[in-house]
Amino acid sequence: MLRTLRRSLTAVGLSLATALTGSLLAAGAGTPAHAAVPATIPLKITNNSARGEQVYIYNLGTELSTGRQGWADANGTFHTWPAGGNPPTPAPDAAIPGPAAGQSTTIRLPKFSGRVYFSYGQKLVFKLTTGGLVQPAVQNPADPNRNILFNWSEYTLNDSGLWINSTQVDMFSAPYAVGLQRANGDTVSTGRLKPGGYNGFFNALRGQPGGWANLIQTRPDGTVLRALSPLYGLETGALPASVMDDYINRVWQKYSTSTLTVTPFADQPDTKYYGRVSGGVMNFTNNAGTTVTSFQKPDASSVFGCHRKLDAPNDQVRGPISRTLCAGFNRSTLLANPHQPDSSADAFYKDNVTNHYARKIHARTADGKAYAFAFDDVGHHESLVHDGNPRQAYLTLDPLN
Known part of the structure; x- marks a missing residue:
């Protein structure tokens, strides 16, 4: 909070x-x-x-x-x-x-x-x-x-x-x-x-x-x-x-052919958003198939600061999706788990490219x-x-x- x-x-x-x-x-x-x-x-x-x-x-x-x-x-x-x-x-x-x-x-x-x-x-x-x-x-x-x-x-x-x-x-x-x-x-x-x-x-x-x-x-x-x-x-x-580029590039490549599912609210399990990369942009749709927000490929600053290309306004859609992406990038869980966020810390920071400080x-x-x-x-x-x-x-x- x-x-x-x-x-x-x-x-x-x-x-x-x-x-x-x-x-x-x-x-x-x-x-x-x-x-x-x-x-x-x-x-x-x-x-x-x-x-x-x-x-x-x-x-x-x-x-x-x-x-x-x-x-x-x-x-x-x-x-x-x-x-x-x-x-x-x-x-x-x-x-x-x-x-x-x-x-x-x-x-x-x-x-x-x-x-x-x-x-x-x-x-x-x-x-x-x-x-x-x-x-x-x-x-x-x-x-x-x-x-x-x-x-x-x-x-x-x-x-x-x-x-x-x-x-x-x-x-x-x-x-x-x-x-x-x-x-x-x-x-x-x-x-x-x-x-x-x-x-x-x-x-x-x-x-x-x-x-x-x-x-x-x-x-x-x-x-x-x-x-x-x-x-x-x-x-x-x-x-x-370039410290996070390799991981970011792999995430963008993975979700150009598969879907990233984000369930941002633990108390609202039916609220889900679905991310796919097209034309270099990750677009998120809701259950009705409507695009609700889009993200340009982030850089390391966006990831570590949870800002810029991962800006998270205090709304009920983009902000919750963005903070989930930010956590997934810092913890390097986005490749291993297409359903975010992760519930267990056991899966965090396993990739060689990660937020080693955290x-x-x-x-x-x-x-x-x-x-x-x-x-x-x-x-x-x-x-x-x-x-x-x-x-x-x-x-x-x-x-x-």
């Missing part, structure tokens, strides 16, 4: 703008509202990183009752961003001191849609343009946050409850887990890596031929900071533009869940927890080992 936020931010690269208040909430729209959901809930942040640096916390996003962009302080009080400039002007210091190693700090989450950032050792640099808040963009070597170790979680708290996730859509960096306590006292969590999973991921990426090791960013002293997503790898030249992340999460690309929630393989009336939320900073 948080995928649209990430896709919009990736595409725009600027601000937590209207994407936060629009389709981000669509997945929760059908959930009955709970009048008992309070104006704020506690977020307990626990520092299990074993690192000695000062931690800084930021709660940035959109106030859902007004649509205003800003930040929340430790008490959950909302503050609107002032007007920005061109060139960008410094944003107000929204940093909240985080817990020392082995300690916990509790802040309040308001009814908000946005991100909780955390950084080690240095405060993050945020600036404001006339269009809103400038997010860190570490794929840019000149970004002032390039050499800071940081990460973020995404969440929405509204009258239908809380959704909170871990995300690697933009990068894989400082590990953390998210969780919540339900009204009955039960707790659920996701996002935690297996023991040794952090270093194991980077070692595996270094051993993957084809440019994948180039996704890793380090400080000048050699300290590993993060791995960029494949989309940013393409944009920075770390990955070759493959290696999922292999190292304790529950197999991750948001390693924008539509990783197809088939419910995402690292997201939700409750309609949570008592509190959790963010746990884990060791970098």
